[in-house]
Amino acid sequence: MAATAPMIELYSVGTELVYGRIQDSNSFWMAQQIVNLGGRIRRITQLTDDREDMLDAFRSTVARGTDIVIMSGGLGPTPDDMTSSVLAELGDTTLMVDEGVIADFMERRGIDSREEMNPNLVTMATIPATARAMLNPVGWAPCIAVPVGESTFLALPGPPREMEAVFVRHVVPYISEHYEVKAATQRVLINTHESSVAPHFQEIMEQYPGSYIKGYIALTDQPGWLPVDIVTTGANAEEAQKALQDIIDVLRKKLQADGKTLTVYSESVDSEDVK
Numbered sequence: 001m002a003a004t005a006p007m008i009e010l011y012s013v014g015t016e017l018v019y020g021r022i023q024d025s026n027s028f029w030m031a032q033q034i035v036n037l038g039g040r041i042r043r044i045t046q047l048t049d050d051r052e053d054m055l056d057a058f059r060s061t062v063a064r065g066t067d068i069v070i071m072s073g074g075l076g077p078t079p080d081d082m083t084s085s086v087l088a089e090l091g092d093t094t095l096m097v098d099e100g101v102i103a104d105f106m107e108r109r110g111i112d113s114r115e116e117m118n119p120n121l122v123t124m125a126t127i128p129a130t131a132r133a134m135l136n137p138v139g140w141a142p143c144i145a146v147p148v149g150e151s152t153f154l155a156l157p158g159p160p161r162e163m164e165a166v167f168v169r170h171v172v173p174y175i176s177e178h179y180e181v182k183a184a185t186q187r188v189l190i191n192t193h194e195s196s197v198a199p200h201f202q203e204i205m206e207q208y209p210g211s212y213i214k215g216y217i218a219l220t221d222q223p224g225w226l227p228v229d230i231v232t233t234g235a236n237a238e239e240a241q242k243a244l245q246d247i248i249d250v251l252r253k254k255l256q257a258d259g260k261t262l263t264v265y266s267e268s269v270d271s272e273d274v275k
Contacts, residue, residue: 006067006178008034008041011057013073013083014158015048026072026156026163033167033212034070037175037183037233042066049080058090062151068178069151070171073158075141077120083155087146088128090153098133101125101142134170138162138216143170165216168229172212176233176240183233184240187265188248189225190215190255197226200254204247208232211247227265 010031012024027044034041042064047054054074061069074083088095102114105121124141127133134143139162146153154171156163168185176183190197194215201213210233215226230247234240252262 006040006175007065008039008068008070008175009061009064009066010041010044011061011069011071012044012046012158013049013054013071014046015050015080017046017073018048025160026158029160029164030070030072030167033172034175037172037210039175049074049082051082051086054082054086055090058086058148058153062090062149066151068175069153070156071153072156072163075124075144075155075157077123084127084131084144087131087144087148087153087155091128091130091146091148093129095126096129097122098125098127098131098142101127101133101135104135105140134166136162136166137169138165145174164214168212168214168231172231182235182237182240183231184237184244185229185231186244186248188228188230188251188262189265190228190251190260190262191224192226192255192258192260194226196258197228197255197260200251204250204254207250208243208247210234211243213247213251 010027012027014022016022017024024046031041031044045057047057071083074081085095102117102125105111105117105125111117121140127144128146131144131146134145136142136157139157139159141157143166144155146155154174156166172183172185194217205211205213212231213228215228217226230244232240232243232247234243248262255262
């Protein structure tokens with residue numbers, strides 16, 4: 001695999017996308033983030049939930065020498081969700097239940113016994129034997145990385161909220177490992193609504209090209225505090241880390257001017273109502 005500028009292709013899987021019933025916002029959003037990271041996208045493709053169509057498309061992608069294939073959709077528990085099984089066949093491997101994903105499901109749902117697991121959750125934890133599972137922070141279907149020849153397939157869940165969270169948490173670090181440009185990430189907490197701070201996010205991203213700031217209401221585990229992921233890029237790790245700290249400092253000052261607070265996620269905070 002190329003060390004500095006891998007070729008990337010994007011796939012969105014879902015018959016509803018091809019038929020125009022739902023707009024493919026996932027590819028549009030991912031393409032923007034990849035370009036901001038310095039990535040090269042060769043093509044963007046939509047596919048129906050058809051096994052042979054998916055296999056033909058993915059085999060052609062591998063034959064073209066694509067380094068990283070990022071796809072969304074088809075990881076759910078219904079019969080038309082076949083991404084994992086297609087990637088297993090493509091990689092000439094079998095399917096297996098990832099017990100690490102099962103353990104995460106059990107902990108988050110408060111399930112005491114493996115036998116109590118919902119079959120749908122078990123289906124979403126079933127991945128190609130050669131895959132690496134990366135946990136979904138806001139949903140259930142994990143992101144999976146599957147090597148096929150010289151290509152690596154990164155399969156993400158289809159719901160946009162889940163796709164974005166998984167992309168920031170797992171895909172950005174993966175891509176940055178294969179580019180000269182490097183990325184740094186940090187989660188912070190702010191005690192205000194995302195709508196109130198969104199203008200600050202936009203202003204800072206314009207000030208720091210290649211950065212990304214996103215709040216996740218669904219990840220709130222401390223009342224009154226909004227988790228926010230900050231991603232920065234640089235020519236090297238030190239530059240990316242400096243940009244990250246600069247953004248945190250700038251955002252903290254803007255929030256302080258509004259009478260609000262920013263704290264790094266690992267720090268403890270007191271519960272406070274959002275105003």
